[in-house]
Amino acid sequence: MTAPYGRGIGTFRILHVSTGNVCRSPITERLTRHALDQRLGDGARDLLVESAGTWGHEGAQMEAHAATVLSEMGADPAGFTGRELLDEHVIEADLVLTATRDHRAQVISMGHSAGLRTFTLKEFARLVRAIDAATLPPPEEGAVQRASALVRAAAALRGWLLAPSVEADEVGDPYGAPVTYFRAVGEEIRQALDPVVTTLTGVPAPTVR
Incomplete structure (x- = not known):
């Protein structure tokens, strides 16, 4: 099987x-x-996860508060280095998830047929919530095939399922803010990711005890 976009x-x-x-x-x-x-x-x-910035600080460490929030949430911040967004990153990506609509527009403006596979994170989560998981390939057929189908299904819904406001599809920038704001942004991101990862994998989030 060949994954989309080469x-x-x-x-x-x-x-x-x-x-x-x-x-x-x-x-x-x-x-x-x-x-x-x-x-x-x-x-x-087989699911590769990366990041980059439209004005990325090449080689920079993530902000200390961001690392703190990741550790508090059980994720590993170690070894991260920042990258400036390049054409090759967009060309290689099967799904691009951006923080804001401006970031989405910048990615799409780079070309490379990126429009159908580029969403803001919260936009993609909103669209995914409306997709019947039973219409996707079953998890046993593999995460790659299911993820590819999920992107196609979300792209087909765009334009039909609109956000209630511009802000509803965006994640605010915590740069320079106190760690409490970073925690709020981290939780906002986690909540947006949950339906995406659940639908993509077919596995619900572990129950917290």
Whole structure:
């Protein structure tokens, strides 16, 4: 099986995009990786998760508060280095999830047929909630095939299922804010990711005891 957009056989690449690639997109990248590993174990190895920034600080560490929030949420912040968004990142991505509509527009403006696979994170979560999981390939057929079908289904719904407001599809920028705001943003991201990861994997979030 060949994954869409030329990614090759047996892999699916998720790219998270924000501005500096030191706050929102690192949090989203590492929470996505943590959730996929938690749900699928070794079965998550074919789902590749990365991030970059439209004004990315190449080689920078993530903000300290972002790392703190990830650790508090059980995800691993270690070893992260920021990247500037390049054409090759968009070309290789099977799904691009951005923090804001402006980021989404910037990714799409780069070309590479990115329009049908680029969403804001909260937009994608909203669309995914409206998709009947029974219409997707069953989990036993593999996460790559199911993820590819999920992106196609979400793209088909766009334009039919509109956000109640512009702000509803965006994640605010915590850069320079206190750690309490980073925690709020981290929780906002986690809540948006949950339906996405649940539908993609077919595995619900573990029950917290």
